[in-house]
Amino acid sequence: MATSVSAQIAEAPAPQPPRQRIRHKGAIVGFLGPFVVLFVLFYLAPIAYAVWQSFFKVEREGTFGKAREVFGGLEQYGRVLDNGDFWASIVRVLVFFVASIPLQLGLALLFALLLDSPLVKGKSFFRLAFFAPYAVPGVIAAIMWGFLYSPEISPFPQVANNVDLLGPELVMFAMVNVVNWVYIGYNMLIIYAALQAIPRETIEAATIDGAGQLRIAWSVKIPAVGPALVLTGVFSIIGTLQLFNEPRVFRAISSAVGRDYTPNLMVDATSSIPDYHLAAAMSVVLALITCTLSFTFLKLTQKRALG
Amino acid sequence: MTRATRSSTATxxxxxxxxxxxxxxxxxxxxxxxxKDQAALSSGKGLWFSDPFLLFDNITDVVTYDDGIFVRWAFNSLVYAGVGAVLGTLFAAMAGYALAKYVFPGREATFNVILGGVLVPATALALPLFLLFSEVDQADTMWAILLPSLVSPFGVYLARIFAASAVPDELLEAARIDGASEFRTFFTVAIRLMGPALVTIFLFQFVAIWNNFFLPLVMLQDTTLYPLTLGLNxxxxxxxxxxxxxxxxxxxxxxxxxxxxxxxxxxxxxxRSGLAEGGVKA
Structure with a gap:
């Protein structure tokens, strides 16, 4: 039915849109309205409120006097800048990023390339097996690996008894493993989807030219999945800087994870003191750093992609 | 198949x-x-079943413990993730469709602000959301988790990409000539063409809410409102x-x-087809 109608239109003269007013104003408002209202209320308003709160401070008259909120200007930001623990936690998540993301995305790319090559049998099984951990919530994954690391009930007691996986030297890698376990398969699927979209003729042409699988992967496939890698990279930057669930769970089983381990743990701890104004300033600074880093990453990779 | 390829296939x-x-x-x-039971759990033979097989007894114990609090948590998670993902997907689809299919001043600006929302980490919002909900005395309620979960900027982004490529303009014009209202066209024609995208948005939104931990941790005091993640923690x-x-x-x-x-x-x-589109066009 739809096709016959559109065939009729093709013969009719094209409708002239009236230039002076917007067409379908009611529909635009109706379609955009619900999302925009919610977005303003639960995205923009909290951001504005956090910025607003960060400009205030609590003053007391004497030690036991009544607390009252007064305007403090940039005082809270000064406290954030001076807070060595906060910057140490930022550095820690950046180290975490270096320890986890290259390996995570590298393996995701390798698995995606193998699944896309004619070399591997049983593709649909591997695709699902690698992706399965994504269905495990981060908190649950952390709890579960916590058990796997614990000498008491680990199914690999030889390892858990002899290696202090939760000690200060290794606990970061123990958490890197949890994060990678969850996200490798997810990133693999995004890259794999991009690989599948490469026209098969391109690959056949390369094969006829005598290129082997490795050569095809390097010269044809990897350049083609650039945008997908950029996307996964940006989400990895955002995700790692916001790291919270895994260290929060690991605090219960490892004394090497303090309450200031990541910026978000610090925000949580600071707000439960409660020092909302300082916590708000920390949130704002963390969001700014996150946006700056992911935006810089996007710009750098785009420039590269354009040559 | 040559011997060399066979061995590399095997490897x-x-x-x-x-x-x-x-x-x-x-x-x-x-x-x-x-x-297993407590004793068998620490017996060291972790990767195989031991006698007796207690899976169903253990499940019964878990769901009845503390007046069935676990069932309550599961129900809460289903409500948060189910309602949040269904409505969140619908709103994202409508917004993405409007941004793809209508021309109006401020369209790109609106889209860019929403896209900026993708870069704002959800966790940065948790604390200010708590303070805002506290102002209206709603912090320790289901609404405090449900309402923020309805917003998916990434969903709008995906929906726009999909609407642009999957819903032909000619089809919309045809429906208009047939006298269908814009809303009717969206709900009967466009939404179907956007199917794979909507399933993708729904699933990832569902997972994001189901996995959510920071927001409920900050918001909720009342253990009967906890989602599974917070309860298990x-x-x-x-x-x-x-x-x-x-x-x-x-x-x-x-x-x-x-x-x-x-x-x-x-x-x-x-x-899988939804992911393909999103990954390629991104």
Whole structure:
């Protein structure tokens, strides 16, 4: 039915849109309205409120006097800048990023390339097996690996008894493993989807030219999945800087994870003191750093992609 | 097939088998451990079932413990994730469709602000959201988790890409000539063409809410409003005082994964094509 109608239109003269007013104003408002209202209320308003709160401070008259909120200007930001623990936690998540993301995305790319090559049998099984951990919530994954690391009930007691996986030297890698376990398969699927979209003729042409699988992967496939890698990279930057669930769970089983381990743990701890104004300033600074880093990453990779 | 390719096929497949075991063994352990009693749990033979097989007894223990608090948490998670993902997907689809199919001043500016929302980490919002909900005395309620979960900027982004490529303008013009209203056209024609995208948005939104931990942790005091993640973490942090909770945490973790695995398997056909579009066009 739809096709016959559109065939009729093709013969009719094209409708002239009236230039002076917007067409379908009611529909635009109706379609955009619900999302925009919610977005303003639960995205923009909290951001504005956090910025607003960060400009205030609590003053007391004497030690036991009544607390009252007064305007403090940039005082809270000064406290954030001076807070060595906060910057140490930022550095820690950046180290975490270096320890986890290259390996995570590298393996995701390798698995995606193998699944896309004619070399591997049983593709649909591997695709699902690698992706399965994504269905495990981060908190649950952390709890579960916590058990796997614990000498008491680990199914690999030889390892858990002899290696202090939760000690200060290794606990970061123990958490890197949890994060990678969850996200490798997810990133693999995004890259794999991009690989599948490469026209098969391109690959056949390369094969006829005598290129082997490795050569095809390097010269044809990897350049083609650039945008997908950029996307996964940006989400990895955002995700790692916001790291919270895994260290929060690991605090219960490892004394090497303090309450200031990541910026978000610090925000949580600071707000439960409660020092909302300082916590708000920390949130704002963390969001700014996150946006700056992911935006810089996007710009750098785009420039590269354009040559 | 030449001998060389056969051996590289074998090598590659063997490599994949070893890697697959890395991803699957922890899940297998969770299933096996859920079928044991406390003593067998620490017997060292972690990767195989021991006698007696107690999976169903353990499940009964978990769901009846503390007046069935676990069932309550599961119900809460379903409400948060189910309602949040259905409505969130609908709103994102409508907004993405409007941004793709209508021309109006401020369209790109609106889209860019929403896209900026993708870069704002959800966790940065948790604390100010708590303060805002506290102002209106609604912090310790289901609304405090549900309402923020309805917003998916990434969903709008995906929906716009999809609407632009999957819904032809000629079809919309045809529907207009037929006299269908814009809303009718969207709900009867466009939404169907955007199907795979919507399933993708729904699933990832569902997972994001189901996995959410920081927001409920900041918001909720009342344990009967907890989602599964927060509830299980509470049990886990009490294991030192109440050792029997350890088994409950293990069984509860297994139970909390099952709905997502089922959803992903059942909807596989849809989200895989949805993911393909999103990854390519991004």
């Amino acid at each position: 590659a497949t063997l490599f994949m088998v070893i890697c697959a075991s890395y991803f699957l063994v922890p899940l297998w352990w969770l299933l096996v451990a859920s079928s 509470t049990w886990n942090s009490q294991v030192n005082q109440l050792p029997e909770l350890r088994l409950f945490v293990i069984v509860g973790s297994l139970l909390s994964i099952v709905p997502l695995v089922i959803a992903f398997l059942a909807l596989q056909r849809f989200w």
